[in-house]
Amino acid sequence: MSTTVKARTPVGGGDGGDKPTLLRVTDLGVHLPTGARSEVEAVTSVSLHVGRGERVGIVGESGSGKTVTGRAIAGLLPTSPRVRVRGSIAVLGREMVGAPPAAWDEVRAHTVGMIFQDPLTYLNPVMKIGRQVAESISPGRKRAGADDAVLRFLSLAGLENVAEVARRFPHELSGGMRQRVLIAIAIAKEPDLLVADEPTTALDATVQQRVLATLDETVAGLGTSLILISHDIAVVASMTDRIYVMYAGRVVESGTTRAVLTTPKHAYTQALLRSVRSLTDEDVELYSIPDSLRTEWAKEGTDHASRGL
Numbered sequence: 162m163s164t165t166v167k168a169r170t171p172v173g174g175g176d177g178g179d180k181p182t183l184l185r186v187t188d189l190g191v192h193l194p195t196g197a198r199s200e201v202e203a204v205t206s207v208s209l210h211v212g213r214g215e216r217v218g219i220v221g222e223s224g225s226g227k228t229v230t231g232r233a234i235a236g237l238l239p240t241s242p243r244v245r246v247r248g249s250i251a252v253l254g255r256e257m258v259g260a261p262p263a264a265w266d267e268v269r270a271h272t273v274g275m276i277f278q279d280p281l282t283y284l285n286p287v288m289k290i291g292r293q294v295a296e297s298i299s300p301g302r303k304r305a306g307a308d309d310a311v312l313r314f315l316s317l318a319g320l321e322n323v324a325e326v327a328r329r330f331p332h333e334l335s336g337g338m339r340q341r342v343l344i345a346i347a348i349a350k351e352p353d354l355l356v357a358d359e360p361t362t363a364l365d366a367t368v369q370q371r372v373l374a375t376l377d378e379t380v381a382g383l384g385t386s387l388i389l390i391s392h393d394i395a396v397v398a399s400m401t402d403r404i405y406v407m408y409a410g411r412v413v414e415s416g417t418t419r420a421v422l423t424t425p426k427h428a429y430t431q432a433l434l435r436s437v438r439s440l441t442d443e444d445v446e447l448y449s450i451p452d453s454l455r456t457e458w459a460k461e462g463t464d465h466a467s468r469g470l
């Protein structure tokens with residue numbers, strides 16, 4: 162267990178149905194080319210929704226289709242004509258499957274932002290941090306004082322000495338600072354929805370906790386909806402209202418975070434929960450796990466591989 166972020170109290174009635182829908186994905190399928198004549202169906206029949214201000218987790222093991230789902234939602238799948246997307250991705254009611262690149266540019270400029278795992282891949286190595294944040298700020302706000310806004314977003318993303326940070330290049334910052342810069346760049350667009358794909362996986366445990374806490378506070382402060390993608394169910398659990406569990410390209414279980422954690426129905430979810438932890442007292446308190454379930458898990462052991470899953 163690596164996180165000490167406080168357990169999140171679910172919002173509303175739990176299934177998100179009481180929140181105005183910001184994003185509705187229906188029966189999403191994504192085929193990606195893997196060679197000259199081969200392809201993989203990376204995502205099959207995925208349906209999910211996110212309400213305004215809601216936080217949703219997508220969890221599953223490596224290769225289960227989380228990233229492809231997140232990239233599809235942000236319109237960031239590879240651009241090859243051999244990439245086939247079917248089903249529906251409705252952003253604020255607007256259908257985006259089959260939409261032209263300009264429509265996706267507009268959605269990414271105002272509505273959907275994405276934070277990736279590896280900041281160095283996404284930051285421009287030869288551009289100062291301040292300018293990279295400034296380029297994310299909408300033109301109207303820029304006129305109102307670009308420098309102040311840059312410093313404000315860097316500060317909102319949990320960075321200190323922001324004037325100094327703004328003058329630096331990406332390689333002059335630590336991994337945790339770079340990840341915070343990515344958060345600043347993403348929130349500078351003031352999106353309605355942030356898709357954070359394994360935002361802290363590359364960081365060590367202590368930095369991970371701090372960056373997660375910052376992400377938590379930032380989206381709460383701005384009222385931004387969040388899709389948090391992680392292989393680590395503990396990270397997702399502590400930050401989200403609802404969870405979708407993916408396995409082999411499909412959603413195999415979904416529900417409120419509490420329900421999925423305490424009464425997982427699908428064998429894969431049960432295995433995922435067993436595999437991520439030997440429960441400590443802190444976990445039990447953090448996730449409000451009932452004693453009965455703790456005892457049951459303890460009896461079953463933690464090695465899901467031996468169960469052939």
Ligand SMILES: Nc1ncnc2c1ncn2[C@@H]1O[C@H](COP(=O)(O)OP(=O)(O)OP(=O)(O)O)[C@@H](O)[C@H]1O
Binds near residue numbers: 193221222229392
């Ligand atoms: N650009 C790509 N081209 C071809 N196949 C891809 C591409 N990206 C992902 N895939 C395949 O799509 C499937 C789903 O991958 P995806 O990256 O979404 O999984 P994931 O759950 O995010 O895993 P991880 O946690 O390792 O990132 C896998 O079979 C993967 O090999």
